[in-house]
Amino acid sequence: MNGQLGMTGKGTGEGYGVLTIQQHILQEQQKFPEASGEFSWLLSGITLATKQIQAKVRRAGLTDILGAHESGAENLHGEVQQNLDVFANHAIMRSLAVRDSVATLVSEENDRPVMLRHSTGQPRYAVIFDPLDGSSNIDVNVSVGTIFSILRLPATMDSIEDGLLQPGSAQVAAGYVLYGSSTVLVYTAGNGVHGFTLDPSIGAYVLSHENIRMPERGKYYSVNEAYRDAFPRPYREYLEGLRKGEFGRPYASRYIGSLVADFHRTLLKGGVFLYPPTAEHRQGKLRLLYEVNPIAFLAQQAGGSALDGTEPILDLRPTGIHQRVPLVVGSPFEMQQFEPYRSRLREEQMVFA
Ligand code: P6P
Numbered sequence: 317m318n319g320q321l322g323m324t325g326k327g328t329g330e331g332y333g334v335l336t337i338q339q340h341i342l343q344e345q346q347k348f349p350e351a352s353g354e355f356s357w358l359l360s361g362i363t364l365a366t367k368q369i370q371a372k373v374r375r376a377g378l379t380d381i382l383g384a385h386e387s388g389a390e391n392l393h394g395e396v397q398q399n400l401d402v403f404a405n406h407a408i409m410r411s412l413a414v415r416d417s418v419a420t421l422v423s424e425e426n427d428r429p430v431m432l433r434h435s436t437g438q439p440r441y442a443v444i445f446d447p448l449d450g451s452s453n454i455d456v457n458v459s460v461g462t463i464f465s466i467l468r469l470p471a472t473m474d475s476i477e478d479g480l481l482q483p484g485s486a487q488v489a490a491g492y493v494l495y496g497s498s499t500v501l502v503y504t505a506g507n508g509v510h511g512f513t514l515d516p517s518i519g520a521y522v523l524s525h526e527n528i529r530m531p532e533r534g535k536y537y538s539v540n541e542a543y544r545d546a547f548p549r550p551y552r553e554y555l556e557g558l559r560k561g562e563f564g565r566p567y568a569s570r571y572i573g574s575l576v577a578d579f580h581r582t583l584l585k586g587g588v589f590l591y592p593p594t595a596e597h598r599q600g601k602l603r604l605l606y607e608v609n610p611i612a613f614l615a616q617q618a619g620g621s622a623l624d625g626t627e628p629i630l631d632l633r634p635t636g637i638h639q640r641v642p643l644v645v646g647s648p649f650e651m652q653q654f655e656p657y658r659s660r661l662r663e664e665q666m667v668f669a
Contacts (some may be wrong), residue, residue: 327582328482329492334522336411337363337501337512339438344507354417355489358441361373361418363521365411366493367460367502368583369404369448370514373495376400376454380632392427392638404462417441417467420476422637422663424449424606429476429637441488442467442480442601444637446606450574459496461576465610466490480605480637490610492576502528502580504617509583530620533649534586538578546594548666550657551577551625557586563653576601579611579645583618592625595668600624600642604634608643621651626662 320587335343341356405425412418413432419440421430425447433440445464449492453460466489473666491503495497499514511525537558544552558567567587572578575591582589593600602608611621612629622629622645644654 319634322548335505336513337521337523340510340512340523341505344505345509347366347467347507354441358412358417358443359410359489359503361415362408362443362462362464362491362493363501365404365407366499366585367514367519368407368411369400369462370495370499372400372403373454375462377457391425393424397551400421400460401448401451408443408445408462410446412443418443418483420444420480421478421592422471422605422621423450424603424638428481430444440469442469444480444583444606446603449576449607450570458572459494459574459577461574461580462493463607463610464491465606465613475587477637478504479522481634483633484609484612485605487609487613490613492610494576494580496577496580500524500580502583504614506617507617525633528583530583530615530618530647531586532646533581534588535565535568535572536581536585536587537567537650538569538571538582538587538589539591540571540573541569543592543594546596546668547592548661548664548668550660550664551590551592552655554654555590563650575607576610578612582646583614583620586647586650588644588650590645591643593642593666593668597640598666598668600638601640602643604632604639604641605637608641611643611645620647623651623654623658626658 338360341359344358380616385402405423410420412421417440419433420442422444442462443466447462448460449463450460465487467482467486468488473479489503489505491501493501500511502509509528511528512521513524515522557563570581578589591600591602608629616624616630624632624641625644
């Protein structure tokens with residue numbers, strides 16, 4: 317077909333310069349004849365919503381959308397909802413509510429799952445998302461992101477929680493959109509990790525990072541150093557080893573405080589990102605279902621790996637839709653260097669400074 321249409325690329329649209337995310341998903345879908353068009357229709361709901369969100373984020377300083385929502389409402393985590401959080405949550409909900417294949421939505425901003433339709437009969441999906449992660453950074457123009465995870469719901473469930481509390485290894489797709497110097501969507505459907513940059517001139521996400529592979533090792537570690545003394549000793553000693561060059565060469569530190577931005581750098585440049593437990597956050601701060609599981613799936617698909625400190629993230633059986641877990645995610649080399657500390661975390665009673 318490429319020859320007939322004059323396209324010279326290897327399916328990358330080189331002949332015409334761009335391959336949009338819709339075309340990419342349809343191409344991917346052709347590899348799985350049993351797959352219906354449902355997934356691409358579902359994903360188009362996410363791409364549409366994130367285009368609306370990025371339009372607001374790009375103009376945040378020009379409208380009164382900055383700052384906390386006038387209601388002063390807090391989400392269940394006690395975080396004051398920013399206007400853009402509310403807008404982003406509604407944009408995704410509206411977009412996905414009209415996708416028949418979506419039965420349930422779970423959002424960081426909603427205490428309970430939103431039931432759209434019963435999941436009996438044809439396969440139905442649950443979309444689990446953080447509509448605007450890192451939103452506290454919005455007012456200072458630091459990158460923020462949307463993170464999503466997609467699960468197929470079983471045909472029969474005793475309760476919707478049964479269908480939602482599947483291990484991360486059950487995800488059928490996951491990804492994020494980073495509203496940074498450009499808007500980049502990165503996703504996996506279990507067949508590699510691919511990145512698309514929004515081209516504002518045509519309003520489409522176009523393929524910019526095909527088949528992303530995490531480098532074998534990097535030169536950065538990423539952690540909130542302010543809590544260093546509060547981490548259990550094995551974490552403290554691993555970080556000290558990185559800083560002092562005990563694993564071959566000293567590392568530099570990079571920490572943005574926006575998970576999507578910190579992970580995107582780790583995915584492209586290699587290295588390691590950590591959010592360990594502290595006395596204040598004994599289970600860590602990051603949420604398993606809509607922050608850590610998607611990140612872990614992407615890392616694994618790109619050749620890296622992710623732990624909760626001792627166990628592979630993707631093996632964890634969730635106990636609640638807003639459950640928090642510690643996270644160590646990175647390149648093969650840095651994760652290999654973490655192994656002795658992982659063993660000590662298993663053996664030692666978790667002692668907080
Ligand atoms: P801290 C943002 O609030 C967030 O949920 C993640 O995006 C980010 O990685 C983390 O919290 C930052 O937390 O405690 O370092 O400010």
